Amino acid sequence: MLRIPKKIHDDLIAHALEGIPLEVCGILGGREGTIEKAFRMTNTDASNEHFTMEPREQFAVVKELRAAGLEMSAVYHSHPETPARPSQEDIRLALTPGISHVIISVMDAERPVLKSFKISGGVVTQEEVEIV
Amino acid sequence: MTLTVNGKPAAIDGKVELNVTELLSVLKVEQPDYVTVELNGEILERDNFPATVVRDGDAVEFLYFMGGGR
Numbered sequence: 001m002l003r004i005p006k007k008i009h010d011d012l013i014a015h016a017l018e019g020i021p022l023e024v025c026g027i028l029g030g031r032e033g034t035i036e037k038a039f040r041m042t043n044t045d046a047s048n049e050h051f052t053m054e055p056r057e058q059f060a061v062v063k064e065l066r067a068a069g070l071e072m073s074a075v076y077h078s079h080p081e082t083p084a085r086p087s088q089e090d091i092r093l094a095l096t097p098g099i100s101h102v103i104i105s106v107m108d109a110e111r112p113v114l115k116s117f118k119i120s121g122g123v124v125t126q127e128e129v130e131i132v
Numbered sequence: 133m134t135l136t137v138n139g140k141p142a143a144i145d146g147k148v149e150l151n152v153t154e155l156l157s158v159l160k161v162e163q164p165d166y167v168t169v170e171l172n173g174e175i176l177e178r179d180n181f182p183a184t185v186v187r188d189g190d191a192v193e194f195l196y197f198m199g200g201g202r
Contacts, residue, residue, distance in 0.1 A: 025198070045199070052199035055168045055175055059193055066139050075198055082202045089201030095166050096196045 001128045002074065002100050002116045003034040009131050013112045015040055016078035016104040025051040027058070028074040028102065029065040034132070035073055037065070043077075050089070051077045074116065076102035083107065084115040086124050094119035100127060133188035148188070152181040155192065166197040 004012075008028070015024050022043065029037040039061045043051040053075075065072055075096070079087075084105035086094070094101055097120070105113045118125045133149070135142045137159065144150070144158060152171070156164040169176045170193040176184055186192060 023202075027198075048202075050199065050201040052197075055195065058168070058195050058198060059170050059175070062193070062195065063139075077200055079202060087201050089199075093166075093197065093200050095163055096198065 001033060001130055002102070003130045003132045004028075005035065006131050008035055008038045009114065011038055012076055012102070012104055012114060013106075016080075016106045016112060017109060019043075019078055020080050020106055020109065021048045022046055023048060023051040023078050023080060025053055025075065025077040027053075027061050027065075027072055028076060028100075029061070029068070029070040030073040031070055033073065036070055037068070038076075039064075048080050072096070072099060074100035074102050076104065079103055079105045079107065081107050084113040086117055086119060091119055091122055091124060102129075135186065135189070136191040138193055149185050152176060152184045152186060152192075155186050156181075156194070161194065163196070167194045168197065169194045 025043050026041045027039045028035045041057050042054045044054050045052045084103045100116045101119055102116045116127050116129050118127055133144050133147055152169055161167055172191050
């Protein structure tokens, strides 16, 4: 289960909506499955179909999380035109062990959908998201 | 030698120095082709991994590529 404070949940939705028509992405830091901090990251692809995080930003966020005693709990990205489920590319590129993969679909901007998945060895398992 | 790897001390037994490609192998990093490496605060070009030497006291950070698609 992934627990996300409502303020952060709402910010993730807002980020995805602001990004339309492009995909947005970010990193979620926390501990023991509870998110405490969200970082909006640059999508260097600037694409409606792909995202790639910028390595310098990634390193900076990881170090900030470490200094705060937090871990990288999840990465998130939006799907502006498709449902909230991992694409084949999402599954292939889910390389970081142990983290959650949050996907926010804004294909219906009036009804954004946020889901979270564990992806390991090509196997996708949806996990419950609790808004706290 | 002892390095700092992702913020934690890491003892590499029996080595005085080794290159980044070797280091990723020693550390048993899976799918190293998708790893970005920072050595003492500088991000390395992948093509330079074999020629870049890591020595005692160096700080190494590595992260997996993070990306995806629709």
